[in-house]
Amino acid sequence: xxxxxxxxxxxxxIRRKRGLExxxxxxxxxxxxxxxxxxxxxxxxxxxxxxxxxxxxxxxWGAKYVAVTYHGIDPQKISVTSPPEYVRTDIVDVVYxxxxxxxxxxxxxxxxxxxxxxxxxxxxxxxxxxxxxKANGRLDVRLNYRLPVAMVYVDDPKTGPGFLVVDGxxxxxxxxxxxxxxxxxxxxxxxxxxxTGGLGxxxxxxxxxxxxxxxxxxxxxxxxxxxQSIGVHGDLRQNxxxxxxxxxxxxxxxxxxxxxxxxxxxxxxxxxxxxxxxxGVPTGSDLRQVxxxx
Numbered sequence: 001x002x003x004x005x006x007x008x009x010x011x012x013x014i015r016r017k018r019g020l021e022x023x024x025x026x027x028x029x030x031x032x033x034x035x036x037x038x039x040x041x042x043x044x045x046x047x048x049x050x051x052x053x054x055x056x057x058x059x060x061w062g063a064k065y066v067a068v069t070y071h072g073i074d075p076q077k078i079s080v081t082s083p084p085e086y087v088r089t090d091i092v093d094v095v096y097x098x099x100x101x102x103x104x105x106x107x108x109x110x111x112x113x114x115x116x117x118x119x120x121x122x123x124x125x126x127x128x129x130x131x132x133x134k135a136n137g138r139l140d141v142r143l144n145y146r147l148p149v150a151m152v153y154v155d156d157p158k159t160g161p162g163f164l165v166v167d168g169x170x171x172x173x174x175x176x177x178x179x180x181x182x183x184x185x186x187x188x189x190x191x192x193x194x195x196t197g198g199l200g201x202x203x204x205x206x207x208x209x210x211x212x213x214x215x216x217x218x219x220x221x222x223x224x225x226x227x228q229s230i231g232v233h234g235d236l237r238q239n240x241x242x243x244x245x246x247x248x249x250x251x252x253x254x255x256x257x258x259x260x261x262x263x264x265x266x267x268x269x270x271x272x273x274x275x276x277x278x279x280g281v282p283t284g285s286d287l288r289q290v291x292x293x294x
Contacts, residue, residue: 078139081145127144221278226249233245
């Protein structure tokens with residue numbers, strides 16, 4: 001046999017033939033490579049495609065979720081400051097029923113202010129401290145409540161005699177009290193007194209408002225001083241400032257004078273009058289000018 005020339009014994013390079021199939025990359029890698037190699041027009045279409053898909057998903061699931069969660073207010077998800085024991089009504093239920101809260105949306109930028117306004121309309125609410133939106137459509141409403149200090153005796157021509165409740169500013173409060181509970185409060189006795197305002201509004205009688213200011217001062221000492229009632233003294237036509245007197249359960253009286261904060265020149269301030277009573281000044285005394293013992 002004829003041997004091949006030396007040149008034919010060189011190492012032969014392994015060359016990849018055209019059309020030879022090679023191992024394909026993974027699907028994800030191939031998709032990425034395809035995106036990179038895609039024409040420029042596809043790079044413009046992809047964002048549009050994603051936008052359409054996202055919009056369809058929103059219409060199918062997202063909008064429904066938001067509507068259910070945030071459109072409208074669920075009264076079961078409203079929490080308020082725990083009311084004192086003398087508030088016997090469900091504050092949330094009353095406010096939700098008597099206002100437009102059921103038509104409000106948590107997506108409304110003004111919803112906190114609207115909720116605050118709704119709760120401020122309740123007669124037991126003195127002030128809305130704040131409204132905070134929380135997760136899952138919950139609302140936290142912080143409230144200050146009015147404090148009843150006195151019962152105003154009135155003789156209603158339709159229903160007969162009885163008592164109405166006021167706070168220390170003369171605001172008319174709900175009469176959610178048993179008849180026996182009227183004895184736990186100072187009585188304001190003003191001839192011909194009758195309210196002109198509604199619940200949560202001023203009583204509407206200057207004499208009652210003045211007596212309510214004094215009741216707020218004396219209420220914490222009612223039991224200690226054995227106090228029962230506050231009445232008016234004198235005629236407003238002669239003295240434009242209401243003059244008040246205090247009676248204990250034995251019918252004995254002290255002449256108090258002007259309402260707290262409305263003292264005339266030479267009249268002792270309310271704190272000094274109270275100090276004199278706590279010190280044991282005898283009944284029948286004129287507290288406007290009583291002499292305090294050192």
